[in-house]
Amino acid sequence: MSRNSVCLAGMGLMGIVFLSGCATKPTPIPASYYQNRHEMSVKVVKCPPQAKMMDSGQGGLLGAAITASTRSGSMREQMRGIQGETVSELLRQKITTNLEDCFDIVDDKEQLAAEVVVTQWGWFVPTTVLAIKTGSYQFRINGKVTVYDVISQSKKQVGYIAALADQPLGNDPSKADTDEALIKAADDFANKVTAVILQNRPSP
Amino acid sequence: MKSHEGWLWDAPVTRICVLACVVVTATVGVCLAEESPTLEQLNAMEQRADMARQHYRRGSYADAIQIFSELTMGTHPSVNLYKNELGMCYLASGDNNSAERCFVDVATGVDRYVDQRLEREALSKFGKEEAKIYRGDPYEQATSFMLLALLFLNRGDVDNALAACKSGLLADSDATENRYDSDYALLHLIEGKCHMIRGSLDEFHSRRDLAVHSIKITSPGIRAMVSERRDVAELMNMSSAQRKKVQCTASDSDLKARLDTIDQTLAKEMSAINTDQSMGTLYSGTFNTLVIAPVGVSPIKVRKGKDGQMVAFESISVRAPAVDLTLNGTPLRDRPLGYLADIEFQATTRNGRRMDAILNGKAAFRSTTVGVGDSILQAGNNVGGGAGLAIALVGAAVQGVGGAMTPEADTRCWKTLPRQFDVYAMELPQGPHSISCQTRIYFEKSQVVTRDFNIKSPDDVAVVFLPPGLVGLYSEQTHEEMKLAARDTFGETEAVQVVIPPIMGLERVMRFRDEKNPGRADAVATDLRKAMRNVRSILGTQELTSCLVTHEDVVSHYDALAHKAPMAIQILVGDAHKKATGKEAVYHLEVSLSLIDTRRGSVLCRQDLTGECQASKAGAGTAFYDCLDAAVRQFVGSRDFTVHVHTGGQMASKQ
Numbered sequence: 001m002s003r004n005s006v007c008l009a010g011m012g013l014m015g016i017v018f019l020s021g022c023a024t025k026p027t028p029i030p031a032s033y034y035q036n037r038h039e040m041s042v043k044v045v046k047c048p049p050q051a052k053m054m055d056s057g058q059g060g061l062l063g064a065a066i067t068a069s070t071r072s073g074s075m076r077e078q079m080r081g082i083q084g085e086t087v088s089e090l091l092r093q094k095i096t097t098n099l100e101d102c103f104d105i106v107d108d109k110e111q112l113a114a115e116v117v118v119t120q121w122g123w124f125v126p127t128t129v130l131a132i133k134t135g136s137y138q139f140r141i142n143g144k145v146t147v148y149d150v151i152s153q154s155k156k157q158v159g160y161i162a163a164l165a166d167q168p169l170g171n172d173p174s175k176a177d178t179d180e181a182l183i184k185a186a187d188d189f190a191n192k193v194t195a196v197i198l199q200n201r202p203s204p
Numbered sequence: 205m206k207s208h209e210g211w212l213w214d215a216p217v218t219r220i221c222v223l224a225c226v227v228v229t230a231t232v233g234v235c236l237a238e239e240s241p242t243l244e245q246l247n248a249m250e251q252r253a254d255m256a257r258q259h260y261r262r263g264s265y266a267d268a269i270q271i272f273s274e275l276t277m278g279t280h281p282s283v284n285l286y287k288n289e290l291g292m293c294y295l296a297s298g299d300n301n302s303a304e305r306c307f308v309d310v311a312t313g314v315d316r317y318v319d320q321r322l323e324r325e326a327l328s329k330f331g332k333e334e335a336k337i338y339r340g341d342p343y344e345q346a347t348s349f350m351l352l353a354l355l356f357l358n359r360g361d362v363d364n365a366l367a368a369c370k371s372g373l374l375a376d377s378d379a380t381e382n383r384y385d386s387d388y389a390l391l392h393l394i395e396g397k398c399h400m401i402r403g404s405l406d407e408f409h410s411r412r413d414l415a416v417h418s419i420k421i422t423s424p425g426i427r428a429m430v431s432e433r434r435d436v437a438e439l440m441n442m443s444s445a446q447r448k449k450v451q452c453t454a455s456d457s458d459l460k461a462r463l464d465t466i467d468q469t470l471a472k473e474m475s476a477i478n479t480d481q482s483m484g485t486l487y488s489g490t491f492n493t494l495v496i497a498p499v500g501v502s503p504i505k506v507r508k509g510k511d512g513q514m515v516a517f518e519s520i521s522v523r524a525p526a527v528d529l530t531l532n533g534t535p536l537r538d539r540p541l542g543y544l545a546d547i548e549f550q551a552t553t554r555n556g557r558r559m560d561a562i563l564n565g566k567a568a569f570r571s572t573t574v575g576v577g578d579s580i581l582q583a584g585n586n587v588g589g590g591a592g593l594a595i596a597l598v599g600a601a602v603q604g605v606g607g608a609m610t611p612e613a614d615t616r617c618w619k620t621l622p623r624q625f626d627v628y629a630m631e632l633p634q635g636p637h638s639i640s641c642q643t644r645i646y647f648e649k650s651q652v653v654t655r656d657f658n659i660k661s662p663d664d665v666a667v668v669f670l671p672p673g674l675v676g677l678y679s680e681q682t683h684e685e686m687k688l689a690a691r692d693t694f695g696e697t698e699a700v701q702v703v704i705p706p707i708m709g710l711e712r713v714m715r716f717r718d719e720k721n722p723g724r725a726d727a728v729a730t731d732l733r734k735a736m737r738n739v740r741s742i743l744g745t746q747e748l749t750s751c752l753v754t755h756e757d758v759v760s761h762y763d764a765l766a767h768k769a770p771m772a773i774q775i776l777v778g779d780a781h782k783k784a785t786g787k788e789a790v791y792h793l794e795v796s797l798s799l800i801d802t803r804r805g806s807v808l809c810r811q812d813l814t815g816e817c818q819a820s821k822a823g824a825g826t827a828f829y830d831c832l833d834a835a836v837r838q839f840v841g842s843r844d845f846t847v848h849v850h851t852g853g854q855m856a857s858k859q
Contacts, residue, residue, distance in 0.1 A: 081715050081727035085825050089729035090712070100687050136511045168512040174247050176254070179713050 028199035029147055029159040033112065040103035040147075041110035042096045044088035044118065047143075051079050051122035054140060067125065075123045078178045087121050087141065090183065094190035095145070102201050112158070113150050114197075118143040123169065137169040139181035145193045161196040165189035241280045249275055249282055250616065253289065257619050260289075261501070261676025263650075265297040276306075284310045285338040285616055288348055292620040296498075296671040298655060300355055303669075307352040311371065336614065343550035344618045345375035346388050350545065353394050354496065358667035362398050369395035376550070387553075389418040390544040390627065393486055400489045401663050408489055415544075419483075420474045422549060429473065431553070433466045483541065484629060491629040492665050493657070495639060497527065497540065498672040500623030502547045505615040515613040517552050519623075522683050523759045524673030525644040531630075532637055540626035548623045622672055632666075634659045641670050645677055646705040646758050647765075647772040648798060649805030677776065679710035681732040682755035692737065692752040694768060701849070702743055702750040703769035703802065705758050707735050707832075709777040716782040716791055716824050726782065726824035735832055739773065742836050748849065766802035771849065774798045775836070780828070782819075789819035793831035797839040799848055808848040811839050 053072035055064075095116065096105050103112065120142040126135035147159030165188040167181040241249075256271035272290035276283055291306030340348065349372030356365035372391045396411030421430050439452055440459045447454075454462070485491035503517040529536040543549075640654040657666040686706065694700065710732060715725035736752045743750045750773075753765060778794035798810040815835030817827050839845055 080723065081725040081824075082713070083727065083823065085823050086713060086727045086729045089731065089825060093729065093731055097687065100689075104689070168507060168510060170507065170512045172243070174251075176251065183712050 025160070026162070026196045027158075027160040029112075029197055029201075031200040031202070033149075033158065034102060034201050038103050038111045039106045039109070040099060040112040040114060041106055041108065042092055042099065042114045042116070044092050044116040047084040047088045047116075047118035048121065049084040051075060051082065052120055053122055054120060054124040055127040056125075056134075067127065071123070071125060078173055078175050079122075079182075080175070082178075082182065084118070084121070087118060087182070087186065088116075090186035091116055091118070091141075091143075091190055094187050095194060098190055098194035099198070102198055111149070111151050113148045114145055114159075115148065116143060116145050116193075123173075124166065136171055137173055138166040139169050139178065139185045140167075141165045141185045141189045143189065145197060147197060159197045161193045163189055163192040163196075165192060246280070246282060249280070249286075253282075253286060253619075256293075257289070258676050260293055260296065260620050261672070261674065263671065263674045263676075265293050265671075268293045269297065281337045282616060283338075284313060284340065285618060287313075288340070288344070288618050289620045291348075291351065295351070295669040298653075298669070298671075300358065300669070304352065304355040307348055307355065310348055311352060311368070338616055340618065341551065342376050343547065344621070346372040346391065346550065347545070347547060347618070347621060348372075349375060350388065350391050350394070353391070354494065354667045354669075357394060357398065357665050360664065362401050366395060366398040366402075369398065387418045387422050388545070388550065389415045389422070390625070392418060393544065397489055397491075397665065401665070412487065412489065416479045416483075416487075419479050419543060420477050422543060422546065423477055424543075426470065426473055426477075427549070429466060429470055433463065433470065436463050436466065485631050486541070486544075486627075486629045490631050492659055492662075493628075493630040493632050493637070493668070494665065495529070495540075495628035495630070495668045495670065497529075497626040497628070497641070497670040498622030498624075499542065499626050500524070500548075500673070501675055502617075502619065502621035502623055503551050504619060505613075505617045507613050507615055512613060515615065519548065520683060522675045522678055523756070524675045524678075525646070525759050525762065527641050527643045527670070527673065529628075529670075530640045532639075536628065536639070538628050538630070540628050542624045542626050544627050545625040546623075547621050547625070632659060634661070634664075637666075639668055639670075643673055644762070644805060645674055645708075646774055647703075647762070647800040647802045647805060648774060648807060650674065677708045678755060679706055679708055679730075679732055680712050681710060681730075682706050685756065686732070686754040688733070688752055688754060692733075692740075694751050698751075699768045700749040700751050701769065701771060702748050702799075703765060703772045704736050704739050704743075704750055704752050705772060705774060706732055706753075706755050707739075707775045707777060710735070714777075714780060714828075716780045716793075716827070719781050719783050726827075728780075728824045728828045730828060735829065738829060738833050739775065739836050742833060742840055743773070746840055746846075746849075748840075769802055771808065772800040772802050774800055775832075777832070780831075782824075782827075784819075791817050791819065791824065791827040791831050793828065793835065795832060795835040797835065799845060808851075809842075809844045811842065811844070813838055 053067050053075050055067045055071075095114065099105060099114065118141060120140065122140065124138040124140040125133055128134050142164050144160070144162040146157055149156045149158045165185045167185040167188065169177055169181050173181070252271055253275060256268045256275070259265070259268035259271070269290065272286050272293060275286040276290055287306045287310045291303045291310070294300070294303035294306065339345070349368045353365045353368035353372065356362075356368055369391050372388065373395070376388050376391070392411050392415035396408045396415065399405075399407035399411060420426065436459055439447060439450075439454070440456065440463065442450075442452075480487050501520040501522060503519045505515050506518045508514040508516045636656065636658045638654055638656045640652050642652045643650045653671055655668045655670070657668055659666055710730045713727050713729055715727050718724040718726075733752075740750050740752060751769070758765060774797070776796040778796065780791070780793050782789050782791045793815040794812070795815055796810065796812045799808040800806070801808055813835040815831030815833070815838075817830035817834060819827065
């Protein structure tokens with residue numbers, strides 16, 4: 001009996017692992033949604049309000065301390081004024097522009113809802129032990145987009161993609177470099193996600 | 205003796221003299237020991253130059269000249285770049301003599317000012333390329349000489365014009381296979397004209413033929429084929445190992461056959477191009493007036509690659525409305541030749557620059573070093589213990605060396621150059637003439653710019669430089685195609701009272717500068733369509749029918765739009781700033797609003813207003829639209845606007 005319980009628990013665990021694997025798989029919107037022109041809303045539902053200094057994570061505690069103090073200070077100096085709201089708005093605008101060819105973008109009473117979640121944004125620096133920098137700074141946006149059919153019962157998920165956009169910043173990024181990289185990273189992120197989300201659209 | 209010295213020192217005059225000597229010595233010492241500017245200072249200069257470039261593109265030439273003049277004082281690595289750009293500002297403002305001085309300075313100063321230290325640093329693995337002395341890419345050098353040649357020709361200095369042409373052609377002649385060594389058609393044509401003036405007709409014919417050849421190989425229908433030919437020729441020069449690297453499996457005989465096929469097709473296509481007629485008086489050499497009109501914006505250099513080690517060109521596709529030209533009061537109907545000096549093509553058809561190769565080497569060395577460091581580090585981890593830690597630290601240090609290398613490319617380039625120079629060649633009678641040009645800022649006709657010139661003798665050639673289009677006024681978002689929803693635009697045959705072109709002066713990310721602390725600012729990602737839609741809804745509150753139009757619509761279909769809507773509201777956004785007192789903040793946005801008679805291009809009324817709003821929890825993003833809306837409401841609610849909307853509407857119905 002106990003052996004069966006262990007087997008069942010194991011199978012359950014495998015199922016969870018399998019299903020969670022499915023959840024992260026990129027899913028384009030099914031072709032049926034292009035038959036009639038649907039209305040879609042695009043919203044950034046979550047975005048950290050402040051930029052985060054990220055590294056490769058190989059520097060241990062010391063590395064984390066260095067990245068969080070010196071490098072983070074430099075990043076804040078060059079990104080002065082840029083908030084999560086700025087990043088969200090850039091992403092929303094570009095994703096909207098990319099989706100407009102296939103859907104009517106509306107603010108409310110939508111049939112489809114594209115929800116953007118930005119998990120991290122800011123500078124990324126590749127580092128090794130003792131937080132030694134081994135490459136140029138990058139402007140990074142990390143996040144995911146989920147598309148829901150809001151008319152269907154239980155808000156069915158019809159599209160999903162997680163993406164990462166990196167733009168080179170150089171070794172001593174200036175304010176101008178940062179602004180330019182932010183715009184390019186936002187455009188790159190939007191282009192990456194919409195390329196997958198719209199994969200099943202009919203060819204013109 | 206002591207008392208004597210003490211007496212001397214006590215005397216005020218002596219003290220002053222000694223102190224003066226110390227000050228003079230210190231000053232001389234500092235001057236002699238003056239170091240080249242740091243990278244931070246060079247970056248700060250580049251930021252100032254960007255401001256000047258923006259003034260230039262908005263037609264504020266005096267402001268641009270002031271900034272560039274400050275930047276060209278003294279010697280620093282970017283001085284030649286800013287002198288070229290200052291020259292362009294002088295040309296746009298009609299001051300040919302000052303422009304000539306700038307280009308002569310660049311021509312004579314490029315090899316004079318050499319900072320050995322900076323050059324050494326730029327070439328080292330750890331140096332920054334931006335610190336090297338700007339000499340310009342071949343297309344920039346050739347264009348500088350081309351402008352100088354035209355200026356010399358304009359004042360009758362044929363010998364110097366000829367010398368400038370030769371220098372320009374030399375600067376442009378190092379591409380693969382010598383296939384592109386003479387593709388700057390305008391330089392060949394000016395050189396030919398100089399020979400003709402000097403009476404060397406044979407020389408004129410040979411230069412003219414070279415110009416015709418250049419026009420043919422650079423004509424839009426041929427370019428792709430010429431480029432492919434260059435690729436194949438380069439593959440033929442590679443070893444089999446190198447070909448493998450670029451995934452080319454073709455043998456020598458295959459490549460030779462491909463080259464022959466391309467050559468045959470190329471010869472056929474080129475013979476079909478009839479340049480004799482399209483070139484008009486340029487072909488016969490009988491022209492005595494050249495009108496040079498800058499069009500568009502040249503491509504800019506951007507960094508590519510993981511470490512930003514590669515240079516690539518990025519096109520800026522912003523179209524400005526067409527320019528109306530009149531010669532002695534009569535509209536000029538001649539079609540310009542744009543392919544004689546196509547800067548975008550000249551910039552993007554060169555490769556294998558020496559500095560790029562060094563950058564690539566740096567990047568390769570860096571990745572190798574980082575890789576070696578990683579291996580040592582792994583080895584250290586495997587050994588473990590004290591010895592392992594030591595090995596790991598060595599590995600980390602090696603990786604650190606890789607990280608300290610600075611392979612990012614220099615992206616300085618001549619940003620006040622146009623995408624191309626349109627050339628009008630004419631044969632005019634001797635005597636005084638004038639040429640006037642007028643452009644539009646969406647629906648508003650700009651001020652008329654007139655250039656007077658005099659053709660005094662049969663050998664005289666007048667060169668007239670026109671100002672560029674005001675592309676800097678248009679918002680950054682218009683550089684890409686703008687899409688409007690059906691509800692925003694005209695219906696099938698619907699006419700409206702007011703049309704709303706894109707708001708001008710917006711950047712994708714703009715900032716509210718803090719008045720008390722200039723270093724602080726709130727950034728906003730501006731949504732052009734949202735701002736335009738807000739304007740429309742405000743007009744709706746005044747019971748005015750309106751619709752939105754895109755940048756491309758206004759540039760391409762101006763007449764049709766003016767027929768559908770008698771008036772346009774044009775908005776130019778200026779400075780954005782905020783005043784913070786404690787936790788409170790008030791945002792201000794300076795806005796210039798105009799009501800335009802679309803059919804006449806005249807301004808019915810204009811107001812410069814400051815939109816104001818209190819800080820809201822929603823942040824600067826909401827504050828931007830609140831400020832803009834406040835200014836638009838104030839304008840639309842003003843008596844001036846109401847009166848003119850009424851009279852403008854009546855005039856339109858009469859027309």
